[in-house]
Amino acid sequence: MVGAAGAAQSLISNVGQLLAAEYQQLSGVGGEVAELRDDLAAINALLLMQSEAKDGVVDHFIKEIMKQVRELAYDSEDRIDLYRLRIKCRQGDGVFARMKHLLVTLFPRRGLAGDIRALRSRAIDISERHARYGVNREALGWSPASSAAPMLTASAPGQLLSRAKDDAGHRLVVGMKHQIDTLAERLKAPAEAEHQRKVFSIVGFGGVGKTTLAAEVCRLLEADFPYQAFVSVSQAFDPARDLKALLKRVLEQIVKPKEKGIVEEASLDGTDGFDEHQLAEKLDEGLQDKRYLIVIDDVWLIRAWEAIQSVLPENNCNSRIIVTTRIETVAKACSPVSAGKDLIHHMQPLNFEDSKRLFLSIVFGSTDAIYPVELEEVMGNIIKRCGGIPLAIVNVASVLAGFKSSGQIDKWDTICKSIGSQMESNPTLEGMRHIVTLSFNHLPHELKGCMIYFSNFPEDYAIRKDRLLCRWIAEGLVSEKRGLTMMEVAESYLDELLSRNMIEEDHTDLLGTSIRSYRVHDMLLEAMVSRSLVANFVSLQGGSYDGMSYDRIRHLSIHGSVNGSYSPLKRRAAAHRDAMEVNVQHVRSLSMFDPEGHTILDGLRKFTLLRVLDLEDCNGVTDKHVRYACQLYLLKFLSFKGTNISVVPPQVENLEHLQTLDVREILLENLPKTVTKLERLECLYLLGRRGNMEWILPQGLCKMKALRELGIACLGNDAEVAREVGELEQLQRLGLYIKTNRMDVLQQLALSLSKRHSLRTLTIKVDMRSDNKVMNFLHDLPTPPRLLRSLQIHGAIDGLPTWVGTLAYLNMFTIVSISLDVDQLFSVLHQLPNLKILYMGLKGCSNDKVAARTSQKFPVLSHFKILGAQPNIIQFEEGYMEILEQLVLGTGRNKSETSIIGLEHLTNLKKVTIEGFKDSPAMNHVMGQLKAWNDGLPKPLQVAVKYY
Numbered sequence: 001m002v003g004a005a006g007a008a009q010s011l012i013s014n015v016g017q018l019l020a021a022e023y024q025q026l027s028g029v030g031g032e033v034a035e036l037r038d039d040l041a042a043i044n045a046l047l048l049m050q051s052e053a054k055d056g057v058v059d060h061f062i063k064e065i066m067k068q069v070r071e072l073a074y075d076s077e078d079r080i081d082l083y084r085l086r087i088k089c090r091q092g093d094g095v096f097a098r099m100k101h102l103l104v105t106l107f108p109r110r111g112l113a114g115d116i117r118a119l120r121s122r123a124i125d126i127s128e129r130h131a132r133y134g135v136n137r138e139a140l141g142w143s144p145a146s147s148a149a150p151m152l153t154a155s156a157p158g159q160l161l162s163r164a165k166d167d168a169g170h171r172l173v174v175g176m177k178h179q180i181d182t183l184a185e186r187l188k189a190p191a192e193a194e195h196q197r198k199v200f201s202i203v204g205f206g207g208v209g210k211t212t213l214a215a216e217v218c219r220l221l222e223a224d225f226p227y228q229a230f231v232s233v234s235q236a237f238d239p240a241r242d243l244k245a246l247l248k249r250v251l252e253q254i255v256k257p258k259e260k261g262i263v264e265e266a267s268l269d270g271t272d273g274f275d276e277h278q279l280a281e282k283l284d285e286g287l288q289d290k291r292y293l294i295v296i297d298d299v300w301l302i303r304a305w306e307a308i309q310s311v312l313p314e315n316n317c318n319s320r321i322i323v324t325t326r327i328e329t330v331a332k333a334c335s336p337v338s339a340g341k342d343l344i345h346h347m348q349p350l351n352f353e354d355s356k357r358l359f360l361s362i363v364f365g366s367t368d369a370i371y372p373v374e375l376e377e378v379m380g381n382i383i384k385r386c387g388g389i390p391l392a393i394v395n396v397a398s399v400l401a402g403f404k405s406s407g408q409i410d411k412w413d414t415i416c417k418s419i420g421s422q423m424e425s426n427p428t429l430e431g432m433r434h435i436v437t438l439s440f441n442h443l444p445h446e447l448k449g450c451m452i453y454f455s456n457f458p459e460d461y462a463i464r465k466d467r468l469l470c471r472w473i474a475e476g477l478v479s480e481k482r483g484l485t486m487m488e489v490a491e492s493y494l495d496e497l498l499s500r501n502m503i504e505e506d507h508t509d510l511l512g513t514s515i516r517s518y519r520v521h522d523m524l525l526e527a528m529v530s531r532s533l534v535a536n537f538v539s540l541q542g543g544s545y546d547g548m549s550y551d552r553i554r555h556l557s558i559h560g561s562v563n564g565s566y567s568p569l570k571r572r573a574a575a576h577r578d579a580m581e582v583n584v585q586h587v588r589s590l591s592m593f594d595p596e597g598h599t600i601l602d603g604l605r606k607f608t609l610l611r612v613l614d615l616e617d618c619n620g621v622t623d624k625h626v627r628y629a630c631q632l633y634l635l636k637f638l639s640f641k642g643t644n645i646s647v648v649p650p651q652v653e654n655l656e657h658l659q660t661l662d663v664r665e666i667l668l669e670n671l672p673k674t675v676t677k678l679e680r681l682e683c684l685y686l687l688g689r690r691g692n693m694e695w696i697l698p699q700g701l702c703k704m705k706a707l708r709e710l711g712i713a714c715l716g717n718d719a720e721v722a723r724e725v726g727e728l729e730q731l732q733r734l735g736l737y738i739k740t741n742r743m744d745v746l747q748q749l750a751l752s753l754s755k756r757h758s759l760r761t762l763t764i765k766v767d768m769r770s771d772n773k774v775m776n777f778l779h780d781l782p783t784p785p786r787l788l789r790s791l792q793i794h795g796a797i798d799g800l801p802t803w804v805g806t807l808a809y810l811n812m813f814t815i816v817s818i819s820l821d822v823d824q825l826f827s828v829l830h831q832l833p834n835l836k837i838l839y840m841g842l843k844g845c846s847n848d849k850v851a852a853r854t855s856q857k858f859p860v861l862s863h864f865k866i867l868g869a870q871p872n873i874i875q876f877e878e879g880y881m882e883i884l885e886q887l888v889l890g891t892g893r894n895k896s897e898t899s900i901i902g903l904e905h906l907t908n909l910k911k912v913t914i915e916g917f918k919d920s921p922a923m924n925h926v927m928g929q930l931k932a933w934n935d936g937l938p939k940p941l942q943v944a945v946k947y948y
Contacts, residue, residue, distance in 0.1 A: 039123040065126070070535070072122050074554060078586060079115045081609050085633050173216055174361060175354025175390075176209060180216045183345050187217065187293070187320045188224055195318040198338065199309070201331035202324045204347030206523035207391030207432050210324040213347070214295045217322070222258035225293035225320065229253035232297040232460040234522070236543035239307035241560055241595075247279040247311060250294060254286060256944065264945040280311040291317040298460065298522065299325045302333045309334075349388025356383050358390065362397035362501070364404065372406035378416055385419040391523060392432060395439035398501045436527045439502065449477045450493050451502055454520045455532035456557045456591050458543065462506045462517035466709075467616070467639070469494065470660040470683055474612050474636035475589065485730075487682075487708065494518075541582075542594055553582065557591040558598050585609070589637075592618045604628035610635060616662070617642035630654055641665055641685070653677040659706075665689045676700035682730070683709040696739070702727040711735020711763060719748045726752030735763040738774055738795075746777035759785035766795035768843070771818050773797055793817070794841075800828045809834055816841035822850045822871065830856035837861075841890075842868040849873040854880055866890065867915060876902035883908045889926060891916035897925040903933050915946045 173180075187200060202210045218228050229250040237246075251271065257263040271282060294312060299305050305323065312321065323334040335343035350358065357367040359379070364371055371379070382400075386392040396415060403411040418438060420431070443451060450472055457463055469490040472478050478490045497503045502524065506517035520528070532538040539550040543559035582600060589612035592598065597620015604613075605628045613629055614637065615621050621643040629638060630651040638655065639662040646667040653674035661678070662685040663671070669688060675681075681704055686695055696716040702724035712735035715722060722745050725734075734756070740746070753762070762785065766774045775797035784803040791804065792814040799821060804813070805828040813835060815825070820842055829835060838861060854877045861881050866874075867890030874889075884906050891898065891914070903909070912930060916923035927945065934940045 076119050174358040175350040184217050184220050195316045197314050197319045199321045199335050201335040201344045203331040205326050208347040209390045214322050226257040227254050227290045227292040230295040233299050234459040235300045237304045244276040284313045287313045292319045295322045297324045305334050358393050359397045363401050374406040378412045382416045392435040394501050399442045436524050452528050455528040455538045458559050458593050465516040552586050555589045556587050559593045596620050601625050612637040614639045623647045650674045671695040673698040682706050697721045709733040714739050719745045722748035726755040733761040737765045741774050750777050750780045754782045761790040763792040771796050800825045812837040814839040818843040830858050837863045839865045851875045873899045876905050878905045885910045888913040891922040911942050913944045918947045
């Protein structure tokens with residue numbers, strides 16, 4: 001019911017807006033609209049009570065009553081949305097246009113009156129049944145004591161995120177040392193027959209720690225197996241459709257060896273157009289004489305394994321493959337008995353002591369934490385009932401993390417009873433699902449809708465942060481809070497889910513990127529999908545959900561078809577048949593995860609109530625589908641990211657409710673000027689697939705008052721447009737490509753940037769082929785945006801503006817310039833208290849020697865990257881960059897040799913990367929220096945070599 005609760009909450013707001021805007025024109029039904037709003041508020045309260053009810057106490061009849069309540073909430077919102085659709089009128093229309101509009105919309109207004117009376121009648125009927133059959137707090141099993149753990153709102157932004165990320169990397173390893181060491185020793189043992197490849201399998205049901213064990217074994221064996229890859233397969237894996245993507249992921253990881261010392265990384269240039277056979281040949285070539293370790297995680301089908309193993313090299317180098325699976329027969333097919341030896345590892349549950357250490361680390365923050373003695377007995381019972389299963393322990397402990405005092409022992413008793421005792425003696429998949437669901441049940445109600453929303457996405461799918469949060473907001477799952485923007489509230493929801501271990505952060509390389517993605521454990525996702533299907537929240541098609549039928553579809557998510565091995569003609573026929581059977585008139589969101597698309601897209605115009613259209617990375621999308629989308633008046637989220645579209649028509653102005661438009665990585669080169677009429681648009685993401693997006697900002701930009709993120713767009717010769725940039729009061733992220741050298745435009749831009757105190761991220765670029773120092777306008781900012789966290793400057797400039805040194809919140813700084821005085825740059829940046837990432841790309845360097853002085857501390861810098869032209873000497877003095885972890889040096893086409901002095905002073909350094917051309921003397925010279933330095937270390941570092 002959580003989805004319906006969110007819908008009802010959103011609807012209350014919509015009806016309130018309708019009252020404010022249309023009350024005088026509703027011909028006597030304004031009062032009934034107000035009463036409908038009150039009815040919906042009561043319905044929302046019922047739905048929230050049901051979502052917080054204890055499992056197992058709500059009988060089937062009451063569930064049916066609640067289903068009727070849910071459908072009434074949805075239908076009410078449908079009627080309001082249809083009304084908005086039929087009477088749409090822009091605020092800027094003239095008097096005569098508005099008078100004409102009143103006449104034209106007379107019948108829709110009368111129709112709304114009838115709809116509202118019918119809805120109120122249904123609400124009264126449900127209310128009478130509610131009173132007649134006693135649907136109350138007791139019937140719903142609701143009590144204040146069963147409420148969720150409180151939101152941890154006292155933490156500073158980002159604090160919960162980093163804490164969850166740090167903990168997630170280590171807590172699950174508690175108690176698994178023996179299994180890790182045992183399996184690692186078995187993998188290292190030589191094969192009996194001429195160093196042949198061996199396949200080991202790890203088998204156990206979901207949540208027992210298979211993936212964690214495989215990952216830790218890989219980490220432990222980096223020196224023995226320098227070439228490693230870790231890829232997930234999932235239940236819906238289809239070789240014909242997915243094998244190519246899997247091979248690409250393996251290649252991307254294999255080219256980055258784990259061994260210490262100087263290691264050359266292979267190049268993947270030119271592989272984008274490869275098919276699976278060419279990728280397999282490339283992989284075979286790269287691993288011809290290499291010892292590798294590849295993990296294939298979560299295999300469900302024998303035919304999937306057979307397809308995968310056929311493309312992995314057999315090179316007689318004692319290589320190893322690890323397969324994780326829940327299914328014993330799959331494990332036996334992957335790892336048949338070899339020379340009398342069983343190659344299957346059966347996962348073992350944690351013993352009581354290790355289970356307790358893991359539990360304590362999550363509830364109290366340490367494996368040996370001191371806790372109230374009153375909790376000892378109930379804690380022991382809870383731990384026993386988790387059956388030694390890591391995921392069960394993590395989920396239950398995450399629920400109790402908000403109830404740590406002895407005075408809250410009743411909560412612990414309640415949780416203990418709700419777990420049951422079946423997991424203690426005989427851990428089962430069903431018992432595991434029950435415990436996973438327990439952690440969901442104890443979420444605050446505002447998080448339940450956000451959590452169940454993950455059921456839209458396929459298993460093992462990495463969901464980008466901006467995409468997820470914008471979709472939550474568009475679906476009405478984020479509540480307004482005084483003093484915070486909707487995005488800030490959504491981020492707090494995400495942080496809370498991370499802190500409760502409900503989702504996992506997908507780790508990315510920090511150098512040059514701040515993109516974050518998130519995943520849901522497959523066991524938890526199964527529970528969310530199950531709840532979602534029961535509540536008719538999300539309807540799934542394709543993959544393992546082919547053939548499922550639904551009554552009314554509200555959120556439609558199409559996954560890859562299991563018919564991927566069919567011919568294109570048969571696939572299209574099957575998809576067309578499915579599309580004909582789908583009733584789309586109630587669909588609010590459409591998500592496409594089938595890369596080839598679906599014939600249902602040809603009927604986009606029928607999705608009249610659609611709010612979210614997410615077609616990211618769908619190759620089957622064409623320009624006609626864009627035209628259809630521009631007719632969907634109620635759309636709030638629209639993504640064509642990674643598709644092959646080349647045109648967005650002027651009719652995009654029709655989407656006056658649109659909040660997010662994502663047209664990155666496509667073939668589009670421009671946008672129509674009518675985009676400026678999208679006054680509710682908050683996020684406009686632009687970047688061509690080949691960097692060719694050249695949308696020149698038009699006049700009228702200032703009308704986009706809600707705009708929060710914009711980039712990358714071009715600024716032309718219009719000073720008025722530069723002035724209008726300063727009128728975007730909500731702007732937090734801005735990316736501009738400057739295509740002018742007119743001083744009046746640049747001076748106006750400087751004034752506009754100084755007015756935008758809300759900016760958090762700023763990227764300014766010019767044509768790098770020109771030595772015209774357009775960027776000098778940055779020196780003229782009257783006052784800089786003080787809250788900047790990321791600043792990127794690409795272009796020629798006479799020194800770094802001194803105001804950059806005043807940006808106390810700056811976390812990441814990038815400068816790419818034709819010529820630069822590095823000494824001057826260091827003198828400005830070195831005192832920044834929060835600068836962690838520094839990236840310098842130089843086409844020329846005015847310094848023969850760059851000395852990182854002891855006086856220039858860079859107190860928190862952890863990543864430093866310098867590419868392009870190098871000075872003759874780079875020197876690191878003692879006490880400089882003391883916590884630096886990663887250093888990247890790029891020699892470019894340098895002909896002169898660069899000497900690197902003082903690397904021994906970088907005592908916290910963990911990895912060095914060299915980038916350049918293979919035949920470059922400068923590259924070879926730097927490699928020689930680093931090898932000599934690294935060989936002299938007690939513990940050699942990994943030094944990676946990348947060739948352009």
